[in-house]
Amino acid sequence: MSTPHVVVVMGVAGTGKTTIGPLLAARLCVPYAEGDDFHPPANIAKMSAGVPLDDDDRWPWLDAIGTWAHERAGLGGVVSCSALKRSYRDRLRAEAPGVVFVHLSGDRALIEDRMAHRQGHFMPTALLDSQFATLQPLQADEAGVAVDVAGSPEEITQRAVEALSGIPESAA
Template sequence: MGVAGTGKTTVGRLLAEALEVPYAEADAFHPPANVAKMSAGTPLDDTDRAPWLDAIGAWAHGREGRGGVVSCSALKRAYRDRLRAAAPGIVFVHLTGDRALIGRRMAERADHFMPVALLDSQFATLEPLAPDERGVVIDVAPGPESVTEQALDGLVSLSCPHTVQPVGNC
C-alpha cells in the first residue's frame, strides 16, 4: 500500500517472486471509468473506489491460506477495513517516501495513467497504518531490492514473532 510512485508494483512483483505466490496489480481491477477519470487528472472518490476495493478483496479472499501479493494504494483506513472484511488474514506493507522523491519517480514513469498532478491529493488522502493494523512500514528510498528484503523481514516477524523461521514455517 502507499501513494502512487512508491514502487508498489515493482516491490509487489519482487515480493511475490520471493514468496513464490501469485501477484496481482490493483490497477488491473479498476473499471474503465476510473482509469478515464484518473487519466483526466481527476481524483477518485470513495464511490469510485468501492467496486475496485471489492474486486481486490475478492481476489485476496480467494488467496487466503495459499498466499498472494496485490499492490493497492489502500490510502484510507476505511479502504483497508473493507479489504480486511473480505480477506481477514491480509497483511499490509506500507511503502512510504519523501514527496520530492516520489514526485521524481512518478515523473520518470512512462505510459502510466496516474499523472504527477494527483500526487498531492494522494498524500492528502493517506492515512498511515495504525498501530492496531497488521503490517509493516518501509521507507522506499533505499530502492526496490532493499525494500523487498525489509518487507520479507517484516512479514517474518509478524508471522513468527519469536523465531527467525521463514513465513509459513513457524
C-alpha cells in the same frame, strides 16, 4: 513467514507498488496481482484526466481486490492497492480478514521524482497532493509494516521480507 498470507502492497502513487509487488511475490513464492487491473475503465479515464477518484469510485475496485484476496486465503498472494484510508483497508479486511499490509512510504520529493520519470502509467504527478492528503498510515491495530522506499527495488523488497517475517501469526 511460516504460512502463506495475502500481502497488500499499499501507498501513494509513485512509491513503487507495481515494482515491489512482483518482486515480493517472487521472494515469497506466491502469485502477484496488479491492483490497477481491478479498476473499471471509468476509473482509469477519470485518473488519466487528472481527476481524483472519490469513494464511490473506489468501493467496487476495493471489493474486486478483496475478492481476489479472499480467494487466495491460505494459499498466499501479493496484490498492489493504494489502500490509502483506514476505511479502504477495513473494506479489504472485511472480505479477506487475514490480509497483511506493506505500506511503502518515503520522502515526497523522491516519490514525485520517480512518478515524473515513469513511463506508460495513467496517474499524473498532479494527483500526488491528493494522494498524500488522503493517506492515513497504518495504525497499531492493523496487521502490517511500513517500509521506506529509498534505495533500489531489491533493497526495498529485502526490507519488506524482513519486516513481514516479524509479524506474529496471530496478527494476520
